[in-house]
Amino acid sequence: MKVLKTETVEVRSTQDVVIVRQRVRSMAIECGFSLVDQTKIVTAASEIARNTVIYGGGGQAIAEHLENERRQGVRLTFEDEGPGIADLSMALKEGYTTGGGLGLGLSGAKRLSNEFEITSAPGKGTRVVLARWK
Amino acid sequence: MERIPILKMGRFLLVTIQVDMHDQLAIALQDDLTERIVATAAKGVLIDISSLEVVDSFIGRMLGNIASMSRILDAQTVVVGMQPAVAITLVELGLSLPGVRTALNVEKGIDLLRAALELES
Numbered sequence: 576m577k578v579l580k581t582e583t584v585e586v587r588s589t590q591d592v593v594i595v596r597q598r599v600r601s602m603a604i605e606c607g608f609s610l611v612d613q614t615k616i617v618t619a620a621s622e623i624a625r626n627t628v629i630y631g632g633g634g635q636a637i638a639e640h641l642e643n644e645r646r647q648g649v650r651l652t653f654e655d656e657g658p659g660i661a662d663l664s665m666a667l668k669e670g671y672t673t674g675g676g677l678g679l680g681l682s683g684a685k686r687l688s689n690e691f692e693i694t695s696a697p698g699k700g701t702r703v704v705l706a707r708w709k
Numbered sequence: 710m711e712r713i714p715i716l717k718m719g720r721f722l723l724v725t726i727q728v729d730m731h732d733q734l735a736i737a738l739q740d741d742l743t744e745r746i747v748a749t750a751a752k753g754v755l756i757d758i759s760s761l762e763v764v765d766s767f768i769g770r771m772l773g774n775i776a777s778m779s780r781i782l783d784a785q786t787v788v789v790g791m792q793p794a795v796a797i798t799l800v801e802l803g804l805s806l807p808g809v810r811t812a813l814n815v816e817k818g819i820d821l822l823r824a825a826l827e828l829e830s
Contacts, residue, residue, distance in 0.1 A: 682803060
């Protein structure tokens, strides 16, 4: 698998969430994603980027344009050094929230992605890697 | 702070969202709309989201909040112009906008509001 392009965006405020959406959109277009696939990965990115700001206290997003023998894709990595998540299975449950939202962010972003991985521990921050292929 | 304009059209208020909204802007719109409903005694609110390329759970929640708040203030809300890709994504995200009325475009939204008002009177 080759990484054709990498972009890093600081995610500190809800304005930065908008910038993440725009960057992910242009990368998805470069990958030749259909409009529906673009919308799905941009929406997933928006959910996780907001979590990075609200729960993680800010961090960064890395977007990569990937290519393997068969297809192209976008991989997004969100990292923060916030308080971390004690119970990951709970956090991934639909409708569960500690922030007063709908509790759809993580579960929804996972459904909108082809690959989804989250690593976190209390005091160790949170890292979410998701990918969508064309 | 930037604000999303709210236009008065007879008994209705029209909001056309043409920017990629950050969360504070969405919250400000919610506050402004409830104030304008009361100030103008509007009976209906039309929210045109045809330019919105992304509706995530936050914006979806804001749309639901506006619908609930306006109902309590004796006005009906119709969300119009959702792009097909946005609708597909919203459902997959797990958000089906319960309690939010929708129409395909502004014209159909106005028809819907007028019909609802006639039923009331």
